[in-house]
Amino acid sequence: MGFIKEFKEFAVKGNVIDLAVGVIIGAAFGKIVSSLVEDVITPLLLNPALEAAGAKNIQDLAWKGVTYGNFLAAVINFLCIAIVLFMMIKGINRLTKPKVAPEPAPAGPTDDQKILMEIRDLLKSKNIS
Template identity: 70%
Template sequence: MKFIQEFKTFAFKGNVIDLAVGVIIGAAFGKIVSSLVEDVITPLLLNPALDAVGAKNIAQLSWHGVTYGNFLSAVISFLCIALVLFWLIKIANKVVKPAETDEEVATTITKDQELLMEIRDLLRNRNSGL
């Protein structure tokens, strides 16, 4: 019975559920980015560049039986996805309100902190008078 209770506590902690939601949203976002790269960026940018150098299908490039075209295709795909993610994150950071800086947090003083500072100052003044 204790095992079940421990498992329930572990499985339904906020961190585990937050992680599961993050993975699901990440997978969906990955599909969006892949579609953007494959369906928009590749036809607009990569295909004309490949046509210009005479390499219609990059994946079929080979040299003495070594099909380096697959590797080259994977590298180009990675670079395109990384570039798109960089752009999307850059745009998202501009849209989302920036978090408070350390200086803004430091200038926000609660009533308790204010009272503690007054007590500290009173004690300091009392000790310096001795």
């Protein structure tokens, strides 16, 4: 029974659930970025180059029998994902930036310091008269 209880505590921990949600959202986000690259960016930027190379899409690109189109598409996907994640994290960091508390005012003199100041003042008053 101890194993089941420990597993339940592990599976219900916030970190595990957060990780699961992150993986699911990451997969969905990856599909969105892939579609953005394949359906929007590639046609806008690379259509003239693809037509000149005789390819209909980026995956058809080849040089001396080596197809490098899939690799090029993966690199573009990665760059798009990295840029978007960078902008998202930068925005989140700006929102969650810890506020710097003002420095506390310096503490007043200690009892020893007060006594020493009184002695100093007494000595000064005796020397002046």
